[in-house]
Every structure is written in C-alpha cells, then in structure tokens.
Amino acid sequence: MSRPENTLPPDLFYNDTEALKYTTSSRIQKIQSSMTHRALQLLQLKSPSLLLDIGCGSGLSGEILSAPSSAGTPGGPHIWIGLDISSSMLGIALEKEVEGDLFLADAGQGVPFRAGTFDAAISISAIQWLCNAESSSESASGRLSRFFNGLYASLRRGGRAVCQFYPKNDTQKTMVSSAAVRAGFGAGLLEDDPGTKNAKTYLVLTVGGGELDGDITGVVRGMEGVDVMDQRRKVKGRKRGExxxxxxxxxxxxxxxxxxxxxxxxxxxxxxxxxxxxxx
Structure with missing residues (x-):
C-alpha cells in the first residue's frame, strides 16, 4: 500500500472525503490520542502553556491539549494554536468547535508567528509530508529548512517541540533531524516499539540559551531513551582553529x-x- 504522502500533496489528499474518513476512524482516533499523550510526556510541561500544533488537522490532538491535566500528562489544560494546509481538515475542526485558534498555512513555507510566541510545539504525523517537493521549483531540503527555522524562531528560549513522524527510511530520518539541528535546535530521536509495525518515531527538540555550549542539547541528553544529535559540535578529525x-x-x-x-x-x-x- 502506497504511503499517502507519496500520492498527492496534503492539501489535495485530505479533501472533504478523506478528512471526514480520517476524523471518524476509531482506530486513527486511538492512535492519535496515544501519540499526543506521548508527545506531552516528552514536553514535560509543568503548567498550562501556549502550544503550537503543527499539522493540527481536524483537532484530534487539540482536544487532548485542551483537556485538564491527568496523572499521565500533567500541566494542562493548555492554550493552543493549530496550523494545517488542508482546508477540509480545518473545516471539520471548525464544525467541532475546537478550543484552539486555527490557521490555514503550509508549514513548508515557514511558521508565520512572531518570534518567541510559543512555550512549546507538537506535531503528530505531519513532518514526513515536508520530505516531498511539490513542484520542480522546490526541494525537500528547502521545505524542511524553512519549517525548522520558522519553528525555532517562534519558540521562546528554553522551549521544546516534539514532532512524531513516519520516516520512510533512515535517510529520510537523518534528513529531518539534520535540518532541525542546522536551524539551531538541540535534537534527539526517540523510537517507541522499534522494529515492529507499531514503531513510532519522535523528534525531540530543545531551544537553549547558548550558541554552541549552552543547554541546547543538555536537556535532550538527559532524557531516557533519546539519542542525541548535534552536528554543530566539533566534527571528528577537524583541526583546532580550522x-x-x-x-x-x-x-x-x-x-x-x-x-x-x-x-x-x-x-x-x-x-x-x-x-x-x-x-x-
């Protein structure tokens, strides 16, 4: 079965029919809920915060963000703003009267918010769509670069982001994480249920206060099970002063x-x- 992102751009794939099918599927609702709760655990928010939901769709994740805190995900309820490229998905979210504010925008063109706006951000099952160029004038690397640079700017210092995505292969996984690191993030990859059909990949991102030696990767490095990546550190074999x-x-x-x-x-x-x- 072909992956959805390999068939059509997301704004065309998630038309009225597909958007409704996605939103009303009990299986998808259960998976989306599980991954959103996992993302909130990784964010480790201690109090109600302002969150950006990238690829918010019809608001399945937003409903969890708006819910009061629980033993598994303390800190809520959160205020959130959702961004998605599918007008059909956002139309369903409006019909459901979700509590978040909604924006129709392409994350591959950047994150259109004032610098330092958000305390944190989440993205569930969306980032893999940026790995495809939708026209001959664009590239996957350019879309990822615009997204992560915009996301980095929109988060306050000390903020975090957790992006769950479905990489096609290790090359795509590296392409996504490398783009995040180049944007300035401290980055770590966490994979739940590795080697199974239920495997879920989470890109954990932190925004620190220093350019190189601050706490950018310190927080990520302290998280259990997260493999740290930081290409800004001295490359092996590079001479001092080079x-x-x-x-x-x-x-x-x-x-x-x-x-x-x-x-x-x-x-x-x-x-x-x-x-x-x-x-x-």
Whole structure:
C-alpha cells in the first residue's frame, strides 16, 4: 500500500472525503490520542502553556491539549494554536468547535508567528509530508529548512517541540533531524516499539540559551531513551582553529579573495556572519 504522502500533496489528499474518513476512524482516533499523550510526556510541561500544533488537522490532538491535566500528562489544560494546509481538515475542526485558534498555512513555507510566541510545539504525523517537493521549483531540503527555522524562531528560549513522524527510511530520518539541528535546535530521536509495525518515531527538540555550549542539547541528553544529535559540535578529525564554511572567519576570507580579484564587496560589520532569523 502506497504511503499517502507519496500520492498527492496534503492539501489535495485530505479533501472533504478523506478528512471526514480520517476524523471518524476509531482506530486513527486511538492512535492519535496515544501519540499526543506521548508527545506531552516528552514536553514535560509543568503548567498550562501556549502550544503550537503543527499539522493540527481536524483537532484530534487539540482536544487532548485542551483537556485538564491527568496523572499521565500533567500541566494542562493548555492554550493552543493549530496550523494545517488542508482546508477540509480545518473545516471539520471548525464544525467541532475546537478550543484552539486555527490557521490555514503550509508549514513548508515557514511558521508565520512572531518570534518567541510559543512555550512549546507538537506535531503528530505531519513532518514526513515536508520530505516531498511539490513542484520542480522546490526541494525537500528547502521545505524542511524553512519549517525548522520558522519553528525555532517562534519558540521562546528554553522551549521544546516534539514532532512524531513516519520516516520512510533512515535517510529520510537523518534528513529531518539534520535540518532541525542546522536551524539551531538541540535534537534527539526517540523510537517507541522499534522494529515492529507499531514503531513510532519522535523528534525531540530543545531551544537553549547558548550558541554552541549552552543547554541546547543538555536537556535532550538527559532524557531516557533519546539519542542525541548535534552536528554543530566539533566534527571528528577537524583541526583546532580550522574554518567552518559559513562562519564569520570564512566569510571575511572569501570577501578578501574577491576584493583581490577586483570585485566590489560589502564592508564588514558586526552583523557579518550572523545567522539571520526569519522575519514576518
């Protein structure tokens, strides 16, 4: 059976018929509930928070976010904002009168919220859709980059995100986690029931206060069962002081080379080499 994301873009696949079928399936409701509770456990929220639900669909996860806290998922009820590309899914959520605010948007084009808006974010069964380019002018890497950069900017310092997704293979798993790390996240992968048909993959993300040596990966590293990834750490075999492509030192050297060739380049400033954040 072909994976849904390999057949059509999500806004076309989840039409009125598929959206209703998805929402009313007792099997999907049970799985969605289980994964949402698991994501909340990994977020470890201690008090009611403002959450972003990426790929919120018809609000199945949102209903759990709005529910009072329980022994398994303390901290609620939470305030949440949902983002989804399917107007049919959001239409059902409106009919159900879910408690969250809803936005029609493509996560592959970024996360359209003010910097530092959210305490945390969750995403259930959505990120794998970003691994497909929907036109010849786009790429999977570009969509993932825009998404994770926007998500990073929208979370407050110290915030977390948990993204459950279904990677097609290890290559896709690495592509997703690497895009998150490049955006600045501390990242860890957790797999429940590995090696079975019920396997669930969770990408656990943290936003720390330091550029390299702060607590970005410290929290993730302390979580049981989560494998830490941080490509920003010193690459094995790299010599001390060696230039990193894209760093300030590397950029200045390249500009000097261009000047020697007679080309006009912009003057250096305190912003040279700084990573730019997405502005909305």
């Amino acid at each position: 230039e990193i492509q894209g760093s300030k030192k590397w950029i200045i050297r390249k500009k000097e080379q261009m000047e020697r060739k007679g080309k006009v380049v912009k003057a250096n400033s305190k912003y040279t080499g700084r990573k730019r954040r997405i502005a909305f």
